[in-house]
Amino acid sequence: MDVYIENLKKQFNKRILFELRDMEFKSGRINVLMGRNGIGKSTLFNIIAGLDEDYEGSIAYDGEALSKEKMQDITLVSQKPYILNRSVYENLAYPLRLRKYSKREIEEKVEFYIEKLQLKELRDQNGRSLSGGEMQRVSLGRALIFSPKLLLLDEYTASIDERSLGFMEEIVLEYKETGANIIMITHSKEQAERLGDSLVYMKEGL
Amino acid sequence: MDVYIENLKKQFNKRILFELRDMEFKSGRINVLMGRNGIGKSTLFNIIAGLDEDYEGSIAYDGEALSKEKMQDITLVSQKPYILNRSVYENLAYPLRLRKYSKREIEEKVEFYIEKLQLKELRDQNGRSLSGGEMQRVSLGRALIFSPKLLLLDEYTASIDERSLGFMEEIVLEYKETGANIIMITHSKEQAERLGDSLVYMKEGL
Amino acid sequence: MDYILMGIKEAIALLTSFDREVYSVVGRSLLVSGMATVLSSLYSIPIGLYLGIRELKGRRHISRLIYTGMSVPSVIVGLIVAIVLARRGPLGDLKLMYTVNAMIIAQTVLLTPLQVGLSYSLARNSGKRIKNTGTTLGGGNFDIVKLIISELRPQLMINVITAFSRAISEVGAVMIVGGNIKGYTRVITTSITMFNSMGEYPMAIALGIVLLVLSFGVNSVVYSYNTEE
Amino acid sequence: MDYILMGIKEAIALLTSFDREVYSVVGRSLLVSGMATVLSSLYSIPIGLYLGIRELKGRRHISRLIYTGMSVPSVIVGLIVAIVLARRGPLGDLKLMYTVNAMIIAQTVLLTPLQVGLSYSLARNSGKRIKNTGTTLGGGNFDIVKLIISELRPQLMINVITAFSRAISEVGAVMIVGGNIKGYTRVITTSITMFNSMGEYPMAIALGIVLLVLSFGVNSVVYSYNTEE
Amino acid sequence: GCGNSEPAEDTSKESTETSSDEKQELGEIILSTTTSTQDSGLLDYLLPVFEEKTGATVKTVAVGTGAALEMGQNGEADVLLVHAKADEEKFVADGYGTERHDVMYNDFVLVGPKEDALKLKETSGSDIQSALKNISNSGSTFVSRGDDSGTHKKELKLWEETGISPQGEWYVSAGAGMADVLKIASEKQAYTITDRATYLSLKDTLDLDVLVEGDKNLFNQYGVIPVNPEREDNAEINEAGAKAFMDWILSEEAQKLIGEYGVEEFGEPLFVPNAK
Ligand SMILES: Nc1ncnc2c1ncn2[C@@H]1O[C@H](COP(=O)(O)OP(=O)(O)OP(=O)(O)O)[C@@H](O)[C@H]1O
């Protein structure tokens, strides 16, 4: 799902946070978004994900405005993920249950991601008691599991240990092959270089 | 404030998370603590900071048990900092107000850290609306401002942008010179090498 | 002060007498207030949460209106339900007046604004992150209401307990539509009021204690479903 | 149904008549319930929060006891306060019985368990992170109670509004210690009860509406201090 | 607290000796009475006249007869105006009150469904005993106050005189005020005994008619009793106020007012003054 942003202006009270003339994120790529703390990256993600409707300007998703149907194909892996107060298994299953997947499909997919994200030991643990890095894994799995066409990753490996970083990046690279649009915020130049197909820098007055 | 851990055992329900035979963190140093996600680093920090009393074994602070007075000199910069619902200025001032510093002292110290942490523009902004990286800065400043003798830093630069990483590390290196005990959790080997005087790896069955 | 001591003695006597009359009054209280709490929860909690997560225009005014509803005096609720259920009223044919069912209806109505208000406040103050999470995972408004219910169950339980405590302790509504008829619609609070107007204070206090014992029992049961710890 | 229409008309007439009697009854309601809410908040909120942040032994039992307290019927509170304030009671010399002050006292007592319970629940469910933050910054229990008050003000405001709504709408306690004395202790709810028993339903409903208007005003004022949005 | 050393206060006390300020001497009088006198509006009509005349303030606490007598026993009220003659006399005999005087009476009536299926109007006329027998024999629903009030006691006495101990499905014990009981009777299309004043004031809202009236057994005597100030712990009793109230309500002026009350609205007086 291509995203095209035009004249997007966001302000808090009277203070203008950013005004983006135009900006494009193409599908089938990993689009890296960088910029200093507080420049408005997460705020932009919230807007793109449809969580914040208090802005001026327009965003086109495959040329169209945001709709309920489109929302079904967009997801955000938040910088501060909120993991549901239920087991890790059920956290992963939740988006599938929302979409009325069959029991078998749910089990298959969830087990697949539990394996892939090395969550086997945490399978039945409550999501609210996870460690920072564990939450980020669950959050990624929960997002990928329903195959979104637009995936917003907000510093999704900030708390991931060195050993796991590899597979966390690998998973996203693999996912790119589905043709989805992946936009990723990171503060690590190395990560940007490893994964990014394009790079946008948010700057003051852009 | 030296920390000496002996036979520390932590379990959730029946599951043993870790058992630490003995572990020492000396003052005047930056002690780096590393380990994979979920190994129990943050849990250990909570215990050392006196937030979690549900454990077996003992921890000595300069050879003594934890007391109310000692707690005044210990602080934790959490992995998920909670910034108070008041201005950035007041967030920094809070620990000083608790300690009944004079108005002038408070102003001086707060302004010093606002400068140092490049928070000038956020001075009067509400702490709850900060970005991830901004919160980490405020959290660090709020901890250093009252000169704790034991400083626990839990991935304190995870969301810090590349430009700011330098001064965030610099500040901690400077602070080491006061003779305080700094224990730092990080997932970055580079950071550990840049800052660490000693390194402890938490491993399964340690 | 003697009344209080006598009341305590009387309460012990009542509770250990296994008097059928006493137990039927207690049982009726539990039935009426319990049913009203359950019924009002069923629709008021979803409605309150739904209003809370919607970004409605004129939100400030809506909030005030919702909270104002919590102040409806129970006598007024009783009166209005009585007008509707009375023989000459629109639902007179159902012959509900002065029955346990009428009392349940009146208390259900009474609890509605309270339950809507408390759930609304919960959604407004603690529901934002849950709503965002649910939305990014593809949930609609209805899914999010369900999600909040499961995520904030301990807080909702307290709201339900608060509602139950208002129901079990109120007398205005049940008195008007029930009439405190012995053997049919007499509940603990209407008995207390009656004994109070008879000047039988120890008995009134005794029943107050019985009510608290009952309430403690109910809270214990509800609380054991509360995952707070 | 006519009663309800007549009640609405009557309510408009009352509100626009600027009748001194009506306004003094409304003012007294506001004074009694407002003062009781403020007074009970002053100590009940800190106590509730304090109990909530302490890791007490037998916490589950304490929780149940606290929530049970919310069910005390107002008639019982009225009765017990009356026993204490009566001429021959322990505080009889203060000559408080059948005064506005007695009503304030009774409602303050009535609100105490509710306010303690709601604050306790708030601290238990939402206070953990604030407590941890306060502790690592060097705060003691008392500091943390203050910190929770400032951090959770919107939620506490709703608790206070809930308490006020219980006070302004209850009749049991104020009736017993106040006596519904014309010109002295008559408030809206005691008037409603009186008109109801006199069969003057439109007037009772009219006063109910007046009460809601008053409540809306109070909520608006309280709400404007509410930083929720 | 009051600083009784202040001279200003002493002078003010002396100045109350003058006759114009005599009014204030009476201070506050707490009158404990039954809801029927308040709900009928009689007190709102009478008391301002008394207050105007004497400068006293009367605080009326309207409760059930049982609670009113209990208040008197506890010294919580200065004077009582109630209607349960036997209990009142016992109250005075036990030394809780100083004296008791008849003030007025109203009458009770038996009300029931308008269609009067039992034909009580025809068969019983003004004979309450025959009417009660008829009701109990036919098993028709009868609603009792069941709250130990003056009215309830009166009703029980009537049953006793009829020789019936009322119990069973047909005999509903409500435990509620007169107004509530009338509503219940109306809803259930049942019979009940009520004071005429309450019935008249609610008449329009009820589907009930008066079926039996005028039996002398149905008269309901109100009495006034000042609470005994000499009893232990009764130092707070406003003796002078209570006496003044009693004297006034028994006076010709007050008796005349009572006799006029309600004539305009209902075409007949609600209470019949009968002080001796
Ligand atoms: N309600 C608000 N009022 C005022 N300013 C706000 C509000 N919410 C957010 N901001 C400010 O908007 C800016 C952008 O925040 P955002 O979270 O988008 O930054 P970011 O680019 O994601 O930063 P980081 O790299 O630290 O995560 C921050 O400076 C923040 O303080």
Ligand SMILES: Nc1ncnc2c1ncn2[C@@H]1O[C@H](COP(=O)(O)OP(=O)(O)OP(=O)(O)O)[C@@H](O)[C@H]1O
């Ligand atoms: N209440 C609980 N019940 C069961 N397990 C828990 C509970 N709380 C935490 N845990 C588990 O304890 C482990 C340690 O968590 P902790 O936050 O200390 O990890 P960490 O080493 O800091 O990891 P990270 O690098 O991801 O921050 C995690 O696996 C977590 O799931």
Ligand SMILES: [Mg+2]
């Ligand atoms: Mg961000």
Ligand SMILES: [Mg+2]
């Ligand atoms: Mg951690």
